[in-house]
Amino acid sequence: MGPMSDATLPPSLAEIREEFLALAERDRLQLLLEFSRELPGLPPRYESAPGLLEAVEECQSPVRAFAEVDGDVVHFYATAPQEAPTTRGFASILAQGLSGLSAQQVLDVPDDFPLMIGLTRAVSPLRLNGMAGMLTRAKRQVREQLAA
Amino acid sequence: MPAPTDPTPRLADYAHPERLVTTSWLAENLDTPGLVVVESDEDVLLYETGHIPGAVKIDWHTDLLQPVERDYLDGAGFADLLASRGISRDTTIVLYGDKNNWWAAYTAWVFTLFGHEDVRLLDGGRNLWVAEGRELTTDVPTPDRGEYPVVERDDETFRAFKEDVLAHLGNGPLVDIRSPQEFSGERLHIPDYPEEGVLRGGHIPSARNVPWATAVAEDGTYKPRAELEAIYQEGGLGLTAGDSVITYCRIGERSSHTWFALRYLLGIDDVRNYDGSWTEWGNAVRVPIVAGAEPGEVPASVKQQVAA
Numbered sequence: 001m002g003p004m005s006d007a008t009l010p011p012s013l014a015e016i017r018e019e020f021l022a023l024a025e026r027d028r029l030q031l032l033l034e035f036s037r038e039l040p041g042l043p044p045r046y047e048s049a050p051g052l053l054e055a056v057e058e059c060q061s062p063v064r065a066f067a068e069v070d071g072d073v074v075h076f077y078a079t080a081p082q083e084a085p086t087t088r089g090f091a092s093i094l095a096q097g098l099s100g101l102s103a104q105q106v107l108d109v110p111d112d113f114p115l116m117i118g119l120t121r122a123v124s125p126l127r128l129n130g131m132a133g134m135l136t137r138a139k140r141q142v143r144e145q146l147a148a
Numbered sequence: 149m150p151a152p153t154d155p156t157p158r159l160a161d162y163a164h165p166e167r168l169v170t171t172s173w174l175a176e177n178l179d180t181p182g183l184v185v186v187e188s189d190e191d192v193l194l195y196e197t198g199h200i201p202g203a204v205k206i207d208w209h210t211d212l213l214q215p216v217e218r219d220y221l222d223g224a225g226f227a228d229l230l231a232s233r234g235i236s237r238d239t240t241i242v243l244y245g246d247k248n249n250w251w252a253a254y255t256a257w258v259f260t261l262f263g264h265e266d267v268r269l270l271d272g273g274r275n276l277w278v279a280e281g282r283e284l285t286t287d288v289p290t291p292d293r294g295e296y297p298v299v300e301r302d303d304e305t306f307r308a309f310k311e312d313v314l315a316h317l318g319n320g321p322l323v324d325i326r327s328p329q330e331f332s333g334e335r336l337h338i339p340d341y342p343e344e345g346v347l348r349g350g351h352i353p354s355a356r357n358v359p360w361a362t363a364v365a366e367d368g369t370y371k372p373r374a375e376l377e378a379i380y381q382e383g384g385l386g387l388t389a390g391d392s393v394i395t396y397c398r399i400g401e402r403s404s405h406t407w408f409a410l411r412y413l414l415g416i417d418d419v420r421n422y423d424g425s426w427t428e429w430g431n432a433v434r435v436p437i438v439a440g441a442e443p444g445e446v447p448a449s450v451k452q453q454v455a456a
Contacts, residue, residue, distance in 0.1 A: 029192065029196060030196070032193060033193050033196050033197065082197075083191070083194060083246060084191055084194075085191060085193040085194055085196070085197050086191045086193045086194075089193065121210070121215070122192075122210065123192050123209075123210075124192070124209035124210060126209065127192060
């Protein structure tokens with residue numbers, strides 16, 4: 001088993017990975033575009049208090065995101081402008097892949113998950129840093145809330 | 149045969165009015181034979197969400213740059229790329245993109261390295277086209293293949309490498325178009341942008357800081373020539389038409405936007421863009437760096453090396 005094995009991925013992220021890898025490289029951009037359209041809106045408490053969301057500096061376009069631990073269930077919320085569909089796509093993958101997981105499952109997601117979904121050449125590694133930044137922050141926020 | 153020049157009066161003052169087109173001119177000339185519209189964005193998916201009818205896409209990461217070495221594609225790769233987009237050597241290319249045309253200007257600069265004659269920018273870029281409520285489509289064109297010769301890239305006339313910048317120190321103006329915080333070294337990257345792993349902050353000695361946005365009006369179009377002159381020439385930076393100028397930023401994209409203004413709107417012949425920019429200089433060993441808001445002096449040791 002190589003380091004790119006998905007043995008450690010929770011089913012939600014493993015499924016997203018399989019969806020991407022099942023496609024030819026060029027078609028993966030279309031799937032990312034579909035994800036970008038599915039990015040859920042923010043819950044009202046964040047809409048009215050956007051300061052609660054933390055800016056992710058690694059992202060190419062302004063994105064604000066927050067992982068919230070409710071009991072032992074994590075929810076991931078993010079918002080990014082319409083004219084930044086790639087960033088919205090990344091946020092949407094994490095919103096769909098992380099939400100509903102336990103805190104420990106989120107902490108166990110490999111940091112290189114963004115590199116495991118076959119987008120490295122279609123999107124470029126530099127752009128994927130944006131998703132890595134969101135994931136890193138989500139994990140830190142989960143750890144902070146567990147410690148609180 | 150090149151497409152006609154946009155006759156809009158406000159463009160006529162520029163040194164090379166044929167290098168810019170207005171949104172209204174483009175809207176009326178989309179079907180002009182021999183004209184191809186190219187979208188170049190920072191966001192790799194933005195074109196897919198909707199683009200100017202008939203426009204093709206060229207991405208700086210995945211099309212213009214080599215996947216392994218940090219350099220642009222070669223003559224054969226360029227010929228293949230442009231032919232695949234229905235572009236021939238005599239095609240009029242109109243470039244536009246997101247983020248105030250940063251990547252469109254960058255792509256225009258790369259096309260110029262390959263000597264493509266007729267490369268124009270859509271003044272105001274994608275933002276202005278969208279703000280004016282003009283038509284967008286998700287239909288991706290399938291153009292007939294163009295006929296593009298294999299042309300060797302000219303890396304001397306409009307491109308500067310680190311060694312060229314070292315040799316330039318003390319001999320000509322350098323324009324650093326990053327934010328004041330990046331220039332002073334207090335910040336290593338643009339706010340909200342990826343940290344690209346630069347080890348040192350500051351700027352190249354003697355560089356003057358004129359952030360790229362200084363060159364644009366509120367709607368993202370370039371400012372009129374008189375205003376650009378007041379910024380970059382007499383009364384401002386003091387550049388003259390005979391100067392040899394080098395522009396740089398972080399990876400060479402924002403500085404392409406200023407390169408375009410200096411070269412084509414003000415008509416300074418010798419303007420080179422240093423695409424290695426701060427992500428090279430700020431990581432290089434034993435190159436001089438100045439921290440703080442002042443341009444700073446070129447160290448005597450560099451002057452001696454250059455003279456030797």
